[in-house]
Amino acid sequence: MKNNDLSYTKEKEAISTLLGNFAQVLNNRETAAIADFFDQDAVFIPDGMKKIITGNQLGKTSNGYLKRADFKIGYTIKDITIENQFAFVEAAAATTENRISDLKPVPKKSIDFFVLKKNDENWKIYRYIFNNVRELELI
Numbered sequence: 001m002k003n004n005d006l007s008y009t010k011e012k013e014a015i016s017t018l019l020g021n022f023a024q025v026l027n028n029r030e031t032a033a034i035a036d037f038f039d040q041d042a043v044f045i046p047d048g049m050k051k052i053i054t055g056n057q058l059g060k061t062s063n064g065y066l067k068r069a070d071f072k073i074g075y076t077i078k079d080i081t082i083e084n085q086f087a088f089v090e091a092a093a094a095t096t097e098n099r100i101s102d103l104k105p106v107p108k109k110s111i112d113f114f115v116l117k118k119n120d121e122n123w124k125i126y127r128y129i130f131n132n133v134r135e136l137e138l139i
Contacts, residue, residue, distance in 0.1 A: 011123075012080045015087055015116060018123050023073050029066040039117045039124040047110065047131040069097035070105070075112065087123065089114040093130065109134050 022037045038044070044052040065071065075091045082088075091112045096105045110133040117126035 008082060011082055011087070015080055015082075015089060015123055016077055018116070018125075019075050019077065019089070019091065019114070022125070023075055026066065027072050029071075031066065037125050038128075039119065039126045042124070042126050042128070044125075045127070045129045047133050069100075071095065071097045085118040086126070087114075087116040087118070089116065106135055 018037065025033045025037070046052070073093055073095045075093050077089060077091045079090045080087060091114065093110045093112045095108045095110070097108070098104065099106045110130045112128070112130040114125055115127035116123045
């Protein structure tokens with residue numbers, strides 16, 4: 001697939017939509033729907049935590065954390081490269097979550113990297129890694 005190909009542009013739009021919908025599911029605390037965004041062999045590697053094999057574990061996540069922290073996320077896609085049935089996505093994420101100690105919202109930024117896999121004409125998250133989570137100074 002070539003960068004100037006119309007289908008390449010269509011695939012990039014589909015990937016952007018997928019990640020936007022994924023963020024919306026997280027923001028709405030729809031934990032039962034989270035696993036639907038991941039390939040059956042997916043791996044999620046959050047900063048500073050053990051890797052999670054998503055197919056079995058994320059679908060069992062309670063919405064307690066998302067609700068308690070009032071977690072919100074948005075992605076800004078920096079680059080998408082598509083090679084055969086895989087897509088590589090570099091994104092910046094902006095999140096807010098309530099600090100446990102005083103329940104004040106804390107904005108953070110991270111660098112997120114996705115490897116997506118296309119199965120049956122649908123893109124799914126195959127690998128999701130994020131790091132460099134920084135708390136932002138509030139002015």
